[in-house]
Amino acid sequence: MQITIENRTFEKQNIMYMPVTLKHEEMFDTARFFMKIGMQLFQTGGRGSGASFIRWVGTNEDFVDLEICIQVEELVEESEDGSIKAAIFEESIGKYAVGLHKGARKLPEDIGAAYTKMQAYLVENNLQYTGAPIIQFNLNNIHQVPEDELLTELLFPVY
Numbered sequence: 001m002q003i004t005i006e007n008r009t010f011e012k013q014n015i016m017y018m019p020v021t022l023k024h025e026e027m028f029d030t031a032r033f034f035m036k037i038g039m040q041l042f043q044t045g046g047r048g049s050g051a052s053f054i055r056w057v058g059t060n061e062d063f064v065d066l067e068i069c070i071q072v073e074e075l076v077e078e079s080e081d082g083s084i085k086a087a088i089f090e091e092s093i094g095k096y097a098v099g100l101h102k103g104a105r106k107l108p109e110d111i112g113a114a115y116t117k118m119q120a121y122l123v124e125n126n127l128q129y130t131g132a133p134i135i136q137f138n139l140n141n142i143h144q145v146p147e148d149e150l151l152t153e154l155l156f157p158v159y
Contacts, residue, residue, distance in 0.1 A: 003099040003121045015089045017069040028106050033068040040084045046076035056134035096155040104147045132157040
């Protein structure tokens with residue numbers, strides 16, 4: 001996996017997202033949450049407009065806090081139970097360690113190995129993680145591409 005250091009600017013995006021807290025061993029099993037957001041979009045007449053992504057917003061020794069996100073053309077109704085939210089996502093300009101993972105996303109030995117490589121790269125290159133959310137962009141669709149061809153971009157904010 002090639003890792004580069006890049007300055008990135010994120011344009012304003014409409015998103016539907018679902019905040020979830022998972023045990024570490026469950027953190028790569030996110031397809032079910034993307035499906036729930038997709039059902040909410042279907043039921044409200046909404047449409048996706050770009051890559052789905054995950055924001056890693058917090059962690060401790062037992063759990064990880066994630067925001068499961070889908071870019072949408074227009075914001076639609078939030079779910080009745082409040083589990084799916086609508087927001088305008090605006091990320092500031094920042095410096096990121098960027099890695100591209102090719103392969104499965106669901107198991108620790110798949111995408112988890114890419115996260116481990118990213119963390120090792122930070123240490124080896126004397127980079128510090130800023131504490132801002134780590135972002136995982138899913139660049140293609142699990143329903144349209146074979147698992148071994150999936151592309152996932154990992155962005156670790158650094159200084």
